[in-house]
Amino acid sequence: MKTKLLLPHLSIMTENRSTVQNLAQQYIEADQPTAWFEVLYSQANNDEKLIPWADMKPNHNLVQWLDDHKIQTPGKTALVIGCGLGDDAEELSKRGFNVTAFDISPSAIEWCKQRFPDSSVNYQVADLLNPPSEWKQNFDFILESYTLQSLPPSLSNQAIDIIAKFLSAQGTLLIICRGRNPEDKLDKVPYPLTKNDVMKFVDIGLSLVDFEDYFDHLDSQPTRRFRITFTK
Numbered sequence: 001m002k003t004k005l006l007l008p009h010l011s012i013m014t015e016n017r018s019t020v021q022n023l024a025q026q027y028i029e030a031d032q033p034t035a036w037f038e039v040l041y042s043q044a045n046n047d048e049k050l051i052p053w054a055d056m057k058p059n060h061n062l063v064q065w066l067d068d069h070k071i072q073t074p075g076k077t078a079l080v081i082g083c084g085l086g087d088d089a090e091e092l093s094k095r096g097f098n099v100t101a102f103d104i105s106p107s108a109i110e111w112c113k114q115r116f117p118d119s120s121v122n123y124q125v126a127d128l129l130n131p132p133s134e135w136k137q138n139f140d141f142i143l144e145s146y147t148l149q150s151l152p153p154s155l156s157n158q159a160i161d162i163i164a165k166f167l168s169a170q171g172t173l174l175i176i177c178r179g180r181n182p183e184d185k186l187d188k189v190p191y192p193l194t195k196n197d198v199m200k201f202v203d204i205g206l207s208l209v210d211f212e213d214y215f216d217h218l219d220s221q222p223t224r225r226f227r228i229t230f231t232k
């Protein structure tokens with residue numbers, strides 16, 4: 001039977017990040033590793049301050065990549081995985097892609113639709129681990145930012161295999177995630193990825209175009225970031 005675990009004292013949280021980590025941990029230990037996202041979004045009740053990753057603007061690592069690469073967008077399809085509150089999807093749409101963006105949390109998708117009522121983005125509730133079959137080989141550009149790292153490592157191979165299958169011939173996959181060395185210990189979510197983790201995309205047939213490993217200084221503490229470009 002599925003347990004519904006509650007997010008404690010959400011409205012009076014001072015250390016939101018660690019409260020969210022503890023919430024995630026409870027669900028992961030209860031073998032419901034993706035159920036906590038809906039609990040978090042629904043209980044946040046439209047208060048973005050309670051969503052640790054919600055910057056309410058496009059990810060600067062994505063914006064910089066798009067500015068640097070000048071990729072062709074007219075008539076091209078894009079898929080945003082685990083789109084959260086929609087800012088990256090809107091950015092890709094603004095740049096000319098026909099964007100589908102999905103999240104496992106119905107409350108997150110509802111929030112996107114409220115934030116962007118005139119959007120051309122096709123927002124959908126879907127589970128990356130059980131996606132619609134028509135998405136296979138259907139997207140020219142795929143953005144995965146911070147969703148792989150929010151799944152327990154035991155699910156990452158399955159998720160990687162599914163993401164690679166969404167890409168159409170000559171398509172581009174952009175991954176933005178936290179990075180770590182293999183010897184670095186994993187604690188609670190987020191689970192930074194190793195280079196080997198991400199190279200599984202190559203094992204299953206994609207070609208590596210660029211692997212960037214750098215420190216992102218936007219947060220209060222520098223964060224090690226991987227930004228990786230693959231093509232099919």
Ligand SMILES: C[S@@+](CC[C@H](N)C(=O)[O-])C[C@H]1O[C@@H](n2cnc3c(N)ncnc32)[C@H](O)[C@@H]1O
Nearest residue numbers: 037082083084103104105127128145146147150
């Ligand atoms: C850490 S957040 C990142 C959100 C967004 N990509 C961003 O960069 O702000 C991870 C997102 O992935 C979604 N998610 C987690 N597991 C998922 C799954 N199996 N299928 C679809 N979305 C999922 C969560 O609901 C959450 O919005």
